[in-house]
Amino acid sequence: MWMLEIPPFLPFFIGALLAGFTRGILRNIIMVSIPVVSALHLWTVPEGIHLQFAFLDYQLMPYRVDKLSLMFGYVFHIAAFIAIVYSLHVRDTLQQVAAMLYAGSGLGAVFAGDLLTLFVFWELLAFTSVFLIWARRTRSSYVAGMRYLIIQVLSGVILLAGTLFYAAENGSLEFGHIGLEGIAGWLIFIAFGIKCAFPMAHNWLTDAYPEATVTGTVFLSAFTTKVAVYALARGYPGTELLVYIGAAMTCFPIFFAVIENDLRRVLAYSLINQVGFMVVGIGIGTALALNGAISHAFNDVIFKGLLFMSMGSVLHMTGRINGSDLGGLYKTMPKTTVLCIVGAASISAFPLFSGFVSKSMVMSAALENGYDWIWLMLLFASAGVFHHAGIKIPYFAFFAHDSGLRVSDPPNNMLLAMFIAAVLCIAIGIYPSALYSLLPYDTGYNPYDATHVLAQTQLLFFSALAFVWLNLRGMYPPELRSTNLDFDWIYRRAFPQALQKIFAIIEKIDHAFRQTFLANLNLCLIFLSRRHEGVSILLSRTYPVGSMVLWVAVILAAYLFLSFIH
Amino acid sequence: MENEKKYLFDKPENVQRLLYFLYICCALLLALDFVIHRHVMHSWENLWGFYPLYGFVGCVVLVLVATWMRTFLMRPENYYADEGKTDYAETFNNVEASDDVKNNRTKRHSNGTGDNDVDA
Numbered sequence: 001m002w003m004l005e006i007p008p009f010l011p012f013f014i015g016a017l018l019a020g021f022t023r024g025i026l027r028n029i030i031m032v033s034i035p036v037v038s039a040l041h042l043w044t045v046p047e048g049i050h051l052q053f054a055f056l057d058y059q060l061m062p063y064r065v066d067k068l069s070l071m072f073g074y075v076f077h078i079a080a081f082i083a084i085v086y087s088l089h090v091r092d093t094l095q096q097v098a099a100m101l102y103a104g105s106g107l108g109a110v111f112a113g114d115l116l117t118l119f120v121f122w123e124l125l126a127f128t129s130v131f132l133i134w135a136r137r138t139r140s141s142y143v144a145g146m147r148y149l150i151i152q153v154l155s156g157v158i159l160l161a162g163t164l165f166y167a168a169e170n171g172s173l174e175f176g177h178i179g180l181e182g183i184a185g186w187l188i189f190i191a192f193g194i195k196c197a198f199p200m201a202h203n204w205l206t207d208a209y210p211e212a213t214v215t216g217t218v219f220l221s222a223f224t225t226k227v228a229v230y231a232l233a234r235g236y237p238g239t240e241l242l243v244y245i246g247a248a249m250t251c252f253p254i255f256f257a258v259i260e261n262d263l264r265r266v267l268a269y270s271l272i273n274q275v276g277f278m279v280v281g282i283g284i285g286t287a288l289a290l291n292g293a294i295s296h297a298f299n300d301v302i303f304k305g306l307l308f309m310s311m312g313s314v315l316h317m318t319g320r321i322n323g324s325d326l327g328g329l330y331k332t333m334p335k336t337t338v339l340c341i342v343g344a345a346s347i348s349a350f351p352l353f354s355g356f357v358s359k360s361m362v363m364s365a366a367l368e369n370g371y372d373w374i375w376l377m378l379l380f381a382s383a384g385v386f387h388h389a390g391i392k393i394p395y396f397a398f399f400a401h402d403s404g405l406r407v408s409d410p411p412n413n414m415l416l417a418m419f420i421a422a423v424l425c426i427a428i429g430i431y432p433s434a435l436y437s438l439l440p441y442d443t444g445y446n447p448y449d450a451t452h453v454l455a456q457t458q459l460l461f462f463s464a465l466a467f468v469w470l471n472l473r474g475m476y477p478p479e480l481r482s483t484n485l486d487f488d489w490i491y492r493r494a495f496p497q498a499l500q501k502i503f504a505i506i507e508k509i510d511h512a513f514r515q516t517f518l519a520n521l522n523l524c525l526i527f528l529s530r531r532h533e534g535v536s537i538l539l540s541r542t543y544p545v546g547s548m549v550l551w552v553a554v555i556l557a558a559y560l561f562l563s564f565i566h
Numbered sequence: 567m568e569n570e571k572k573y574l575f576d577k578p579e580n581v582q583r584l585l586y587f588l589y590i591c592c593a594l595l596l597a598l599d600f601v602i603h604r605h606v607m608h609s610w611e612n613l614w615g616f617y618p619l620y621g622f623v624g625c626v627v628l629v630l631v632a633t634w635m636r637t638f639l640m641r642p643e644n645y646y647a648d649e650g651k652t653d654y655a656e657t658f659n660n661v662e663a664s665d666d667v668k669n670n671r672t673k674r675h676s677n678g679t680g681d682n683d684v685d686a
Contacts, residue, residue, distance in 0.1 A: 140647070258632035259640070330575075367608055375608070383624040399575060451604045455611070458595045459621040465592050466625035468585060477633045483645040484636075492646055 007051060007063035007111055008073060009121070011038040012080070012104030019096045031084050031096065035103075039077035042070070049113060058173045061113025067440040068294065072110040072230045074438065075298045076103065078424070079222035079305055086309055086417035087215035098131035099219050106223035110230050114173040115163040115188075118231070122159055122195070125224055126152030132216030133208050141211040147492075148208035151201075152224075155194035162187030178235035189236060196228035196279065197272045199248050203488035205272060206256075210264040210321070214312040217264060221271060221308045222301045229278045229297050238285025243366075246283055247377045249276030254384035256486060261322045261479050263311050263393055267304065270347065270389040273381060274300045280378065281362040284369050287441035292361025295435055299346070299354040299428060306343035306421035307393065310336050313410040313418070314397050320405075323392075323479035328402030335409045337398045342422040346429065348390035348460060349382060354425045356456060357432035357447045364445075364452075382456075383463045390460075391467050396479055592618070 015034035051063035080103040109121035133145035165184035194201045253269035260266045281293025315321045330337040349355035366375040470476040
């Protein structure tokens, strides 16, 4: 059947082209129908390699389908559909085209069967998504987008170098298990790690996502990091180093999230925290852990999207996103408030919400495999994520002190998109079997036993109690207008300043060197002229340059005169 | 956050009701520790009130450490904006002094939200 040959990125790229030439309702219809049609088609596609051809000496497989890639393929379609509905009111063609291309690139990357195809989509992800940041059209979004692009392209270049090494070592470009052996393994690991926001390589995310447009951030939060999670799950399952990296990723961002004022940046930090859970799962590498990582990625796309959408609605309606400016919005934005709380409950992994059914798999796997301290860190991070994403986000935006802002709920398309995401969050939470049936491994895991439910509920309620207690005691840090230094300080401040100082010193040395050289040269000339003063008084005097020029002019004039009379 | 549908948090007694509801839930959950028999995978889980205590202490430590981090990580809002300037301490104090939200609102530059009506 010819339909089988259509890789999912193609409809999105065609959609992008159409979106560039159409306007109004027609464009909206095209944009909404593409993820629907593409998803229905994907549902019918069996596993296997559907497209391959030889390129130089290598077999390329731009379209390979298996359970792992299908999971990400499905959720990317859901995410694209929700985000497109959310952005239907936007009339900026640049954003709509970039969003379609970006979603297509994400799909292309997860169905890439070889490293070269993966590299192409890896770079396309960077180049298409940066326009969603630049589309904000502010000075700060421009520079943040630039930094984002540089880091993403760097990741791509490292991936290409790793791919070349891989081809040399293995004689094949097939994207399967890679492992940390040889230069290729490490280079590709670093490339994936940068896109996955590993600690110290995470600032592109917290820097750029809050600078993107209201709708752009919703797209951004869904694809880039999840493609990296998918790549790690395929290339490096069971790599123990990932357990420690992931545990660090779950813990350190929550400290920054507690003191951050920009609520979308709080969500960016919590995105790193959630990706940390997935990375731990991939690092453990058992069937249960991998299932947990993949299903958590699936759920995270939806509930993180929902949270970004609710904060986007606040920004869209009020023009503000800092916690210090907001508060009391529940009075006039009741629907957004409820939807935001559904997202907050999901990310906090409340029983009956989607986060619970996936995160608990990673936690159980950590305990089963003897990672006791890692389990304690994950438990701390679970309490912490409830603290900053579950309570802080809704509390400072919709409750807290009354900011006096009285804005209504956002346009209907935004509400509808949030509603779809919220329904999915609850549906997956209540009926996880549907999600589990799509997973690569069959583990027979049941999240709803009394022990798990009680433990998680106790943890969350007492975290809430801690919040209340700290607030009543006045110990909770108030929202302050501020910038908090993070690792990006190194390349945004320390390096430029150090370079500036080094150049200043070099310039000084250079200046002094030139000065002394010229002075010495002068002395030499004076010395020579004095020395020959005795020989010829007329010739070796220190004449000014002007007189020299004058005499040259006189001689030339004489030549001219002579040539005329000749 | 459970009964946000009342829209009446302007009344202190409603806030108080919500807090009482939270306290009762916490007490009930703690009491359930006696009733429900856990099948545990780790010895720490056997300790009475392990999860509640860990959640509470964890969050308090989190907030206290984060607050302490502010002492050396916090810079004025426009820290990265004014690249040429070196004396940040002065600007920083000004920001802290005028922290009052309402005072600052008028000064705030209008931020493009991005979904502008550009039809390129």
